[in-house]
Amino acid sequence: MAVTDARLRGGDAEPKVSLLYNPALRSYAYQAITIIVIVWAVWYAWTNAAANLARANMQAGFGFLNSRAGFDIAQTLISYSSDSTYFRALEVGLLNTLVIAFFGVITATIVGLLVGIGRLSPNWLISRLCTVYVEIFRNIPPLLVIFFWYLGVLALLPTIRSILQGLKPAVGQDPVAVPSFFISNRGIYMPAPIAGEGFGIVVAAFITGIVLAIIFTIWANRRQLATGKRPPVLWVNLALIVLFPMVIFFVVGRPLTLDYAVPGAFNLKGGMVIGPEFLALYLALSLYTAAFIAEIVRAGIRGVSKGQSEAAYALGIRPGLTTRLVVLPQALRIIIPPLTSQYLNLIKNSSLAVAVGYADLVAVGGTILNQSGKSIEIISIWMLIYVSISLTTSLFMNWFNAKMALVER
Amino acid sequence: MTSKLLTGAIGAAIIAIGASAVHAGTLDDVKAKGFVQCGVNGSNLAGFGAQDASGNWSGLDIDLCKAVAAAVFGDATKVKFTPLSAKDRFPALQSGEIDMLARNTTWSASRDSQLGFDFRAINYYDGQGFMAKKELGVKSALELNGASVCVQSGTTTELNLSDYFRANKMEFKPVVFEAQDEADAAYNAGRCDVYTTDASGLYSIRLKMANPDDHVVLPEIISKEPLGPAVRQNDSKWFDVVTYAHYAMVTAEEFGITQANVEEMKKSENPDIKRFLGEEADSTIGADLGLPKDWAVQIVKAVGNYGESFERNVGAGSPLKIQRGLNALWSKGGLQYAPPIR
Numbered sequence: 001m002a003v004t005d006a007r008l009r010g011g012d013a014e015p016k017v018s019l020l021y022n023p024a025l026r027s028y029a030y031q032a033i034t035i036i037v038i039v040w041a042v043w044y045a046w047t048n049a050a051a052n053l054a055r056a057n058m059q060a061g062f063g064f065l066n067s068r069a070g071f072d073i074a075q076t077l078i079s080y081s082s083d084s085t086y087f088r089a090l091e092v093g094l095l096n097t098l099v100i101a102f103f104g105v106i107t108a109t110i111v112g113l114l115v116g117i118g119r120l121s122p123n124w125l126i127s128r129l130c131t132v133y134v135e136i137f138r139n140i141p142p143l144l145v146i147f148f149w150y151l152g153v154l155a156l157l158p159t160i161r162s163i164l165q166g167l168k169p170a171v172g173q174d175p176v177a178v179p180s181f182f183i184s185n186r187g188i189y190m191p192a193p194i195a196g197e198g199f200g201i202v203v204a205a206f207i208t209g210i211v212l213a214i215i216f217t218i219w220a221n222r223r224q225l226a227t228g229k230r231p232p233v234l235w236v237n238l239a240l241i242v243l244f245p246m247v248i249f250f251v252v253g254r255p256l257t258l259d260y261a262v263p264g265a266f267n268l269k270g271g272m273v274i275g276p277e278f279l280a281l282y283l284a285l286s287l288y289t290a291a292f293i294a295e296i297v298r299a300g301i302r303g304v305s306k307g308q309s310e311a312a313y314a315l316g317i318r319p320g321l322t323t324r325l326v327v328l329p330q331a332l333r334i335i336i337p338p339l340t341s342q343y344l345n346l347i348k349n350s351s352l353a354v355a356v357g358y359a360d361l362v363a364v365g366g367t368i369l370n371q372s373g374k375s376i377e378i379i380s381i382w383m384l385i386y387v388s389i390s391l392t393t394s395l396f397m398n399w400f401n402a403k404m405a406l407v408e409r
Numbered sequence: 410m411t412s413k414l415l416t417g418a419i420g421a422a423i424i425a426i427g428a429s430a431v432h433a434g435t436l437d438d439v440k441a442k443g444f445v446q447c448g449v450n451g452s453n454l455a456g457f458g459a460q461d462a463s464g465n466w467s468g469l470d471i472d473l474c475k476a477v478a479a480a481v482f483g484d485a486t487k488v489k490f491t492p493l494s495a496k497d498r499f500p501a502l503q504s505g506e507i508d509m510l511a512r513n514t515t516w517s518a519s520r521d522s523q524l525g526f527d528f529r530a531i532n533y534y535d536g537q538g539f540m541a542k543k544e545l546g547v548k549s550a551l552e553l554n555g556a557s558v559c560v561q562s563g564t565t566t567e568l569n570l571s572d573y574f575r576a577n578k579m580e581f582k583p584v585v586f587e588a589q590d591e592a593d594a595a596y597n598a599g600r601c602d603v604y605t606t607d608a609s610g611l612y613s614i615r616l617k618m619a620n621p622d623d624h625v626v627l628p629e630i631i632s633k634e635p636l637g638p639a640v641r642q643n644d645s646k647w648f649d650v651v652t653y654a655h656y657a658m659v660t661a662e663e664f665g666i667t668q669a670n671v672e673e674m675k676k677s678e679n680p681d682i683k684r685f686l687g688e689e690a691d692s693t694i695g696a697d698l699g700l701p702k703d704w705a706v707q708i709v710k711a712v713g714n715y716g717e718s719f720e721r722n723v724g725a726g727s728p729l730k731i732q733r734g735l736n737a738l739w740s741k742g743g744l745q746y747a748p749p750i751r
Contacts, residue, residue: 070568070571071562071567072570072571072583073583074582082571151594155595155600185599265552265556266545266555267556267602354587355587357562357584357586357587363562363585366496367567369496369563370496370499370563370564371563373520375500
């Protein structure tokens with residue numbers, strides 16, 4: 001009996017195999033080994049760094065961020081002086097990086113979209129021009145493009161000296177009228193808007209206008225679906241976004257004054273200035289990345305079956321509308337994922353700012369690193385911030401991609 | 410709880426590793442590998458660290474590197490140069506990529522303590538100045554209110570600049586570059602009105618301009634910039650070798666020992682000179698420093714005395730034509746003073 005029991009039990013149970021071949025156990029083992037290797041690598045790097053720091057009599061830690069920076073920064077969006085802390089200096093650098101990234105991404109997208117569509121244009125001249133553009137910018141390292149703008153274009157603009165001298169009245173002559181815009185090798189000077197009391201109301205009106213415009217567009221789309229008639233969306237929205245805040249602006253008594261740039265001893269004083277460092281980096285990065293985006297856009301449009309546009313033409317839709325309403329929405333599904341990579345490239349390439357002296361995160365951090373000797377801390381901060389910016393961008397693009405993806409019914 | 414344990418474990422591991430890290434002195438390392446790795450100026454600063462078209466290095470800092478090689482190996486060619494930017498120089502020394510840093514580097518308290526370096530010898534007493542285009546008609550640095558100033562990042566210059574303008578209640582627009590060449594180009598292109606760096610550097614950079622006479626160095630010297638070699642902290646033997654390489658050059662000038670007459674001077678009856686040149690029978694100075702007996706002879710043979718090196722690199726024998734000034738021997742009204750070598 002006992003023998004039979006054992007046999008029965010043996011028959012019910014899984015076949016006895018060596019633990020070595022147990023798939024569940026094996027995958028656990030692999031994961032455990034991976035974790036051990038990672039932990040060991042981090043531990044090794046950590047202890048090695050700590051030992052080396054100890055040997056050099058240096059203390060690790062982030063306390064130094066609270067000490068006085070001592071150096072000045074030319075381009076600051078927030079108040080900063082040499083009395084501010086290192087932390088504040090890093091904030092200034094981070095903001096400068098974000099500004100470049102923001103404007104760069106927008107411009108690169110617009111230019112890339114236009115050039116990408118242009119390459120497919122039946123117009124020979126347009127398509128060839130766009131091809132030349134793509135081939136030039138795609139095949140030059142971005143650093144060279146930056147130097148081209150900085151040293152080859154912007155440095156050759158009129159010197160501030162010649163501008164200042166041109167404004168000086170000759171003996172016995174009436175003073176020369178000072179223009180409000182200057183283009184010089186030290187940047188573009190323009191009047192700075194200074195918000196007065198009540199300007200907040202205008203801003204609020206502008207935001208309200210945008211919200212109303214969105215609501216109106218949604219209503220208009222529904223109405224078009226229901227009745228087949230399209231309300232004048234463009235005109236109503238323009239009125240809501242532009243006219244409405246303008247009216248409010250005059251109603252509250254024009255609470256905005258302009259601060260003009262005036263000649264000083266060495267430079268123009270006051271006003272708003274966009275420095276050549278920013279311009280060089282902004283133009284170079286956006287035009288460089290636009291070349292890649294153009295190719296992605298072209299690939300995306302090519303990926304949409306030709307039958308789609310032929311069907312649209314057959315229905316009597318004009319070519320412009322066909323591109324906008326039929327081809328592009330489908331192309332976007334192909335375009336968005338590689339587009340994300342290009343955005344990330346642009347953000348990371350912004351660290352080339354250091355070459356032309358634009359005070360981005362890397363340039364400012366480098367100065368702090370040199371001043372305080374905290375290499376490991378600064379490099380960790382750099383890595384952390386770039387990873388955060390990139391991941392945030394990816395998250396947004398993934399959300400956008402999911403929204404654009406084919407909705408299957 | 411777990412995280413506390415973990416932190417404790419990691420902390421203990423760090424202490425353990427830190428305590429057990431055995432590090433031979435740099436002098437032994439240098440002897441073992443057979444050459445000195447010397448960090449020098451990477452942007453061709455004439456007079457201090459510059460490379461000619463065929464790749465030969467010259468300058469006051471280069472001579473110091475060669476002097477150290479000559480002292481250790483009796484051969485001034487056993488030195489390799491690492492060109493560095495102002496920003497990269499300190500991590501290079503901290504990480505051990507170079508054995509010594511001779512890159513017109515200012516000795517300051519924070520670099521001595523916080524960065525973990527040691528300074529002692531000063532091979533050039535400098536001070537920060539301003540250079541402007543003549544056409545601006547500026548006569549003094551105090552007239553620079555509102556000017557754009559080109560400056561190199563990660564230098565004491567950058568900090569002094571902020572302090573100076575602040576102290577004099579003036580404003581300025583910094584135009585900051587990482588590499589000196591880029592700053593030179595920007596100044597030349599009129600991106601800034603004024604260029605600021607150590608006065609010696611200004612003379613050197615002025616020579617690079619298309620028309621040096623169009624530029625004027627303003628009279629104000631706004632800071633003390635003692636330039637000298639740096640080594641990693643707590644490495645006394647190596648620190649001594651580097652320090653005394655410079656002092657040997659100064660001492661040689663004091664005694665009137667030159668590249669040309671050093672062999673002859675060995676026969677001198679003066680006990681100080683005999684001791685210095687290792688000709689005294691029981692002299693142990695070289696051995697105590699961890700060097701050959703004739704270390705000082707080798708230094709002078711390789712690069713000459715301090716005065717010779719100065720005149721050849723930055724003084725009358727060079728295009729810079731800088732006066733000895735503060736860098737004259739103490740006995741001639743300058744600050745160059747070496748402790749007695751005995």
